[in-house]
Amino acid sequence: MAPAILALLADLIFVVRFLREPRRFGNAVWFALAVVLTGLWLFSLTAGLVWLQTVLLIVVAVVAVVAGLVLPWALVANGSVMWRREGHRPANMLSLLAGLAIMAVYVFTVGAVVFTQVAPWLIVVAMSVLLLTAYVAFVFTALLMYSVLYSRLNRRAHAAAIIVLGSGLLGDRVPPLLASRLDRGVQCYRRSPDAVVVVSGGQGSDELTSEAAAMAAYLENAGVPRTAILLEDKATTTDENLRFSVELLQEQGISGRVLAVTNNYHVFRTAILARRLRLRLDVIGAKTASYFVPSAFLREFVALLVQYKKTNLAAVVVLGAFPPAVALLGQM
Template identity: 50%
Template sequence: MIFGIAAIVPALFFVVGVVRDRRRVRNAVWLGVTLLLLLLWLLFRAVETEGWPGVALGYGFVALLLGLGFVLPVALIANGVLVLRREGFGLANLLSLLAGLAIFGVVAAFGFLTARTGPVVDAVIGSLLVVAAYVAFLFVSLLLYSIVYGSLGRRTGFDAVVVLGAGLNGDRVPPLLASRLDRAIRVYEHGVGAGRPPLVVVSGGQGPDEDVSEAAAMRDYLVRRGVPDDRVLVEDRSTTTEQNLAYSARVLAEHGWQGRAVGVTNNFHVFRAAVTARRLRLRMQILGAPTAAYFLPSAFLREFAALLVQNKVGHTVACGLLVGLHLFLVL
């Protein structure tokens, strides 16, 4: 009962945070704490409940542990192999494979810990498990909140649409970038139907393996699909998400624009782009475009790593405090 009551507090912080600004990372943390407390409440209910409800809850937790410890890493490894075959070798494409192997490593470490090899070894392995638990908690929290963020807020009624760039194939728009542009076209067409055609800013510079800038290729894509040339503004200097947003806001300001803007990117990138927009103090929410299913695990892991790096000092301190508490209790 105490865990169920305790879950009310972070749930209230979560609701207030979402109402005040959906783009806060702390909203994801409050959501994760709420769900963790509810999970603990269900676990204790399973222990205390007699009859088939308690048995069902018990089997449910066993299935959850088996899924997290064995099914999930196998699926991640298989996905990693698929991504490498389709996208080629690269650190970003290795992430789901490495994550699957890491989960197996955590399971092995937990099994080794139960062998009781000595206080020092137990303390070291326990510290690694504490860090792994912290990272897993953050990942699940951010993943779930990314889904929540993408399902909230308005979808239409914007005066400007900023399309964040992605890599080209020479001078051609690949499917990942095309999905962003198609989402922007739908937002634009809705604005036309409402009598308020928005400006569309295409944002992206030219990479070393690209024949033209991303913005130029994106502009051509939009014009070929019916967006008037005079409604498309080009920002062709940016190379990062932060620059996409900051330089595009500057382009809009130079054209005297005032109104409600929205950024468009792929669904896996939505929350990090929103957090970046908030850090830049831009009054801009982000919409997501669909992504090929096989690409999502690696893409979400990459976004998670980028969010961790944005506040690496805070996460390092948090891990240090948790490890210190563990060592104090164990030694």
């Protein structure tokens, strides 16, 4: 009975929060909790079938072990690809660093077990490290799952206005990442042919024209009428993309549902930002090259951790201090 109550309670809390405001960081955590508790509840329903429970546990264990062993190497490989294709910038090393960090946790944990007789305190430190790793892994998985769910909410939505967020030019050319956003914007426009499309992006120091101008030309070539395109050519950040575009729509007297288009890895953080800015708009994602997604999502994940730094810092302090506290109490 207890698993059922906990699962239904978590499901109810998530659904209520989701219906009230889907653009909340906490929704991701409640969604993950609801999935885990519902899974445990369904597992408890097989209590009379020992063979089935054994099979399920073996499958889960095998998947977990394989994933744990393959994941760090996959991240290191992805980091190498990012380094070669996207340039030698710190942001392109995130997947590489994440893979190496996971390997370091494995090595440290094994070392702590091997040398426990020589230095018993290593086990305590290893427990703290494992708890912190588990917390980061849980939050990351929660955000990943909820981001996928949220990005599918508005796939068929109609809108009065569509905002395409800029992401940088190559001189005066639209690069593939930005082209995917514009192509998604064209798809949205074809579903809402009465909508206006706002292209948002200023001119960088290494760009020959504003992003907005290049994006407008791209849309015209894709068949969007020039009369349906509005240029916002001052923004240099996502914050400004959203604020300046909404202000432009208000100046033009355009009301109704607004969709902002970005890449799929960037959808949820953009939605959270829009909520913080008190902007009434939804966010939809465009496809991204598969090799780019792991590093890009890790960057979004780190940005969200920093954005909610007080909550995450409190969790890190509590989890990190728990094993030492238990060890000290055991010696008293």
